[in-house]
Amino acid sequence: MRRLALITAFCGASFALGEGQAQELSSSEVERGRYLTQAGDCKACHTDIENDGIPFAGGRALMTPFGTIYSSNLTPDDETGLGRWTREDFYNALNEGIDDEGRHLYPAMPYPYFTLMTRQQTDAIFAYLQSLEPVQVEEQENDLPFPLNIRMSVSGWKLLFFDDEEFVINPDRSEEWNRGRFLVDGPLHCGACHSGKNLLGASKDDEYLRGGTLQNWFAPNIRGGENGGIAHWDEDDIFEFLKYGRAEHTAPMQRMGEVVAISTQFLQEEDLRAVATYLKSLDDTSREPEEAPETARLEAGEGIYFDNCAACHATDASGVPYFFAPLGTSNKLHAKDPSTVIRIILGGARAQPTETVPSMLAMPPFAWKLTDTQIADLLTFLRNTGDRRSGAVSAEAVAEMREYLAEEY
Amino acid sequence: MTNHLPKVDVVLVGFGWTGAIYAEKLTAAGMEVLALERGPWRDTPKDFATTFAQDELRYYWRHGMFQETSQSTVTFRNNGAQTALPMRHWGSFLPGNGVGGSGVHWNGQTYRFLPSDFVAKSHNAERYGPLPEDMTIQDYGVTYEELEPHFDYFEKICGICGTAGNLRGDIQKGGNPFEGPRSDEYPNPPMEMTFSQDRFEAAAREMGLNPFPVPSANMSRAYVNPLGLQLAPCTYCGFCEKYGCGNYAKSSPQTTIIPVLMQRPNFTLRTDSEVLSVEKSADGTRATGVTYVDTSGERFFQPAEVVVLCAYPLENTRLMLLSEIGTPYDPQTGEGVVGKNYCYQVMSGATVFFDEEYTNGFVGAGALGMAVDEYNGDNFDHSGLGFIGGGYIACYTTNARPIESHPVPDGVPGWGSEWKQSVRANFLKTTTVGVHGASMAHRSNYLDLDPTYTDRHGRPLLRMTYDFTLNDRRLTAHITPVAEEIARGMGGREVNVAERKGSYDSMPYQTTHNTGGTIMGNDPQTSVCNRYCQSWDLHNLFVAGAGLFPQNAGYNPTGTVAALAYWTVAAIIDQYMADPGSLVQA
Secondary structure: OOOOOOOOOOOOOOOOOOOOOOOOOOHHHHHHHHHHHHOOOOHHHHEEEEEEOEEEEOOEEEEEOOOEEEEEOOOOOOOOOOOOOHHHHHHHHHOEEOOOOOOOOOOOHHHHHOOOOHHHHHHHHHHHHHHOOOOOOOOOOOOOOOOOOOOOOHHHHHHHHOOOOOOOOOOOOOOHHHHHHHHHOOOOOOOHOOOOOOOOOOOHHHHHHOEEEOEEEEEEEOOOOOOOOEEEHHHHHHHHHHHHHOOOOOOOOOOHHHHHHHHHHOOOHHHHHHHHHHOOOOOOOOOOOOOOOHHHHHHHHHHHHHHHHHHHOOOOOEOOOOOOOOOOOOOOOOOOOHHHHHHHHHHOOOEOOOOOOOOOOOEEOOOOOOOOHHHHHHHHHHHHOOOOOOOOOHHHHHHHHHHHHHHHO | OOOOOEEEEEEEEOOOOHHHHOOOHHOOOOOOOEEOOOOOOOOOOOOOOOOOOHHHHHHHOOOEOHHHHHHOEEEEEEOOOOOOOOOOOOOOOOEEEEHHHHHHHOOOOOOOOOHHHHHHHHHHHHHOOOOOOOOOOOOOOOOOHEEEEEEEEHHHOOOOOOOOOOOOOOOOOOOOOOOOOEEEEEEEEOOOOOOHHHHHHHHHHHOOOOOOOEOOOOOOOOOEEOOEEEEEEOOEOOOOOOOOOOOOOOOHHHHHOHHOOOOOOOOEEOOOOEEEEEEOOOOOOOOEEEEEEEOOOEEEEEEEEEEEEOOOOOHHHHHHHHOOOOOOOEEOEOOOOEEEEEOOOOEEEEEEEEOOOOOOOOOOOOOOEEOOOOOOOOOOOOOOOOOOOOOEEEEOOOOOOOOOOOOOOOOOOOHHHHHHHHHHOOOOOOEEEEEEEEEOOOOOOOOEEEEEEEOOOOOEEEEOOOOOHHHHHHHHHHHHHHHHHHHOOOOOOOEEEEOOOOOOOOOOOOOOOOOEOEOOOOOOOOOOOOOOOOOOOOOOOOEEOOOHOOOEEOOOOHHHHHHHHHHHHHHHHHOOOOOOOOOOOO
16 A cells, blocks of 8 residues: 655655655654644644643643633643653554543544554654653643543544544545645644534534634635635645735634644645645535525625725725735635624734734724624625625624624633 | 843834834844833734724824823923923924834825935035024934935835836936935835826926925835735825824834834833933943833833934933933033934925815825925025025825814804805815925024923923024025915915914924934034934944934935934944944044
């Protein structure tokens, strides 16, 4: 069987596909591990970012639909971290979702994706994590309801949804495409947010990268082929979005902003281009047009748009490329689930500054200025401009989100 | 009790345009830089988002962006025979406060001073003979040619929009033919002009003048600057001066420099930290750091290898006087330097009222305008005129903000139904042709510490002694009629002329171009700083800002202020750090 192998370039690791086992080139295992750790965005969950926590020392509260899980300490501290772990333990965690004492890990940890990584790769990540300064932390109890607070319940979940997969190269596709698929489905774990979930929190195969709802964000459809959510993006757009944090169509914000800030901006160009190639190959089924909303709502929405939005997004909603999102084609605006746009209008959003584009751009919040009905009419108007019929948005949906934001923030 | 803090390489007093420029260059060179800002943090989304930026009550009437006079102000008098009184409400000028300083709420008119402006004394004396004894003007000690690369860089940082008039010595059509040679074109094309500028341009051409688009820091298109920072196209909403731009369309420290600094580990900003004084070593040859106070009243001593004064010119002068650095200027003897050569500008203009045509002044931007430069600096022969210097004449459409702006013709009462009727009839049908006149330094115009009034920390306020000079009056009397002639050529129903006569009045708004007090030059007997903006007294103290100008030119100062900052910071990095000491031997 052809297997994925990782080779490294002289001045920084990147992914490549090749025959046989992984080969060591000039840079060290630790350096490859650092790169893989960046690709996996491990730091994001395993650092208490909200409270300026120490990198990789864990403690970040991860809100799942089932309760709050606190991330673990990845530093090599003997008592509270991975100090006593072996390479084998670590491989089992990433590959099978089992910790050093044989307990099942909650699938908030994306091992259903990391399982695609080879032993050489998990060893490299482990080597990098073991090179960090050990930090002793106070462990926090997860806040999960019965029966989920019993880790054994995870084993049932795994039986249903977890395949201990290896990455299989598709010989009909280019090396770049295969590399892209490995990255998307493996370390980058894009589907963890961008694929629809079933009621038990597992990714549904038929909703693969067609968008998913997580913590009241809708992570949009990122299929780039025909009818896909980013069908209008080209490979350069995807590359620029991930590398520079700015693309013609939009910028990463909030959760995706974190991914770009911590992970993708530091990845090698060829890896990001491989991701773009792969995403551009994913066609989608065409969407049935929704019912046209009432004219009165469209007219009200148009007026609200002109008064509140046109100064930045332009009177024809064409925006300013790389700056203020063009709205006509936005996959967030036209998504089946409008959660993200409702949320952005209510609470505002910050475009992620990166090393290449450090500008601190933001959309201001409108919660104090517009009523639920006004926001609903505005979105209904925007989702039904031109020949798009993406469906109406109800004032109730806006009210629910407003309530959620008031409670959570 | 004063807390002693760990030493940094450079401490910057004030964090507006010049503070941001210094910090960016010095941190890029690897130095540990700390900026102390008296006011609060300010950024676009939080402090002037599009959803509320255009709030006239808050920003125009209540001075939301400015230094609060209850915390610190200046006292004013026209001459030494009067008793100065504190300004309890700003009027003629509006000092900024907070991160970004006045760079947040400026209009964005970004000129370069003329080559002859930097050598005003020697140039004019050579051309017209000895200058009046009371006119205490002098050369900068630095030339336009030396500053040119720094002008160019600042224009690229800001994405200035304009048309070159002199590209490496070749006069360019459509630009200002009088400007000094530029090494490069402006990074962006000029803004779209409106009806008023079109009429101004036609009238000026008719008179044989060379109108050109005002160099603008309001963006004509989206732009990414050399630091990777993004500016958006201007929407011509007309809320620039006194306002932060919610659309990222005006160059400011916030849009063009600060985001890069906030990513640099060797940069620290402390807001709400007011510097009380610069401390000196026992032998009086070096600055050891600064003392500042936070909002809790706690005092800190911040040691530093280098201290840079980046506050507003009036505050820089006051800090030097309070810290007893350099000899205070004495108008009786003409000796001493700190506080010397305070200058302002002489503004006048003509308003045109149209009957049929709409000027639609609400479609505006701070630097949206056309100008002519035939009457600026020494671009014309002053023989027999009895004054030197000049000013540009421009037709701007900066705004028609309804609380602030409702021009009515002369003779209309200031209130009541007749006034309302006239506002209604004229609101969309007026424009102004303005003269932006230079101010030459005079022996009797200066800054010192007030003997009576103090701030909330008990420190004396700065006292301003200023009146228009004979040179100012002759200058404005000569150039205002030219503006009137252009205005009359624009085809309106009537033209009202606003001359600048009588004594300087500190209350009606004129311009926030206060200069001098910490002037630069070639002689320690007549200047505070040498040609590298370095204190003659303390070699590790540098000064930024328009306080360096030995006299004021007929332009908006920001371009020249920024060029001087880049010039100085280059000297610090390239020369001073290798061999700390005075960069000029007196």
